[in-house]
Amino acid sequence: MGEVLVLIDHTNGRIRKPALELLTLARRLGTPAAVVLDGGAATATLAAEAGAYGAATVYVADAPEFADYFIAPEVDALHQIVRAADPTAILIPSSADGKETAARLALRLDSGLITDAVDLDVDDSGPLAVQSVFAASYQVTSRVTHGTPVITVKPNTTIPEPAPTTCRTENVTVRFSPAATRTEIVSRTPRTASARPELTEADIIVSGGRGTGGAEGFTVVEQLADALQAAVGASRAAVDAGWYPHTHQVGQTGKQVSPRLYLAAGISGAIQHRAGMQTSKVIVAVNKDPEAPIFDLADYGVIGDLFTVLPGLTEHLVTPTD
Incomplete structure (x- = not known):
């Protein structure tokens, strides 16, 4: 089975739980490979944590564009990595940003997109995604029939399970498109600190x-x-x-x-x-x-x-x- 790319969502130098869930689910579909963008000083720690959850390869890219501009630089990076790695599927956390990233990437790849999956499986024809539809009144099983499947998965779909492996790190120099710098982040408001979970x-x-x-x-x-x-x-x-x-x-x-x-x-x-x-x-x-x-x-x-x-x-x- 081929690589399954997982976009790593991280904060404060740690991988967030939904991304660990995706690394766990990716093992059903193929060989997990993590994509760490804008890791900065925490890149090595993030790569090691991804390896502890089964990532055989960690693609790493750092550039000021990831912090200074919105969404498009991540899409450029993923697009470039997908073209080089030719993965079986791409998994992205089903957050607001994640779904926009996934949609833009699927358009670039001319591939099908499935959002808000609640489970993943695979058969002889490739990855399968289970979704809750019509206000969660029904469950449907879907597959992408054209291009490389791009799938966003809801949090709490599975329990993250460690699977330590020897992983290699591949540094990627991203060639950003002119579109990547059209929407600039001009200010940030820190989230109010809370002891409660997200x-x-x-x-x-x-x-x-x-x-x-x-x-x-x-x-x-x-x-x-x-x-x-x-x-x-x-x-x-x-x-x-x-x-x-x-x-x-x-x-x-x-x-x-x-x-x-x-x-x-x-x-x-x-x-x-x-x-x-x-x-x-x-x-x-x-x-x-x-x-x-x-x-x-x-x-x-x-x-x-x-x-x-x-x-x-x-x-x-x-x-x-x-």
Whole structure:
């Protein structure tokens, strides 16, 4: 089997969890090969970590264009590496930036594109991707029939599994196109530091909705999330009401998540919200309305007041028992 290129998403000198998942999945399709762009002083550390998760080759490229300009330099680098390596497939994390990078790359390669895959497999004809479609009401299995498959994969699709291997590092000098410098980054605003995990990467998410009654109602949601070491989500109704920041919205017009545990508190379960979290492995709903549509989706349901249920659960988690 040929190489499977994995674009490495990294921060603070470490590979982010979704990219480790992709290296794990890539082993199903062929021989993993990592692409590390703009690693800087951490390049050697990133390459070693990629090798620990099965990458036989690590393609490395550093240039100021990756930091100074938006998306296009990454596409130039990937395009050049793909042309030289002729991989079986290209896997990219399914973030907003990742999906734009994947789309531009597929266009350059005249290849098919599959986005938001939730599982990967392979048969005699090549890679297969499983997607959740129509607001996660159905699952379909798809394949790219023209060119090199470019596939973006949702976080929490699999558990990252180390597979240490002897990897080689290949330095790449990227020839940037004129288009690469047309969109310049002129300023950056650092993300507010938080001890909670990133929403789209979290294994556990506790979300609040209209039932919280207001911004102050999210206190019990946050307390339970902290006890579970979870991320905090919010429904569109709560966000539109100004009760919680838009960056935490889960849904069709917010972030799509797929944690191992999703706890929905005071959320009715409108299709807009379901589209963003229906692929969660286990769903727990807390709602005082027994007819709430969320119960049709939930694996476990509690009919009750979230202001009683959530603090009780938090107390149970943080109070030692004999």
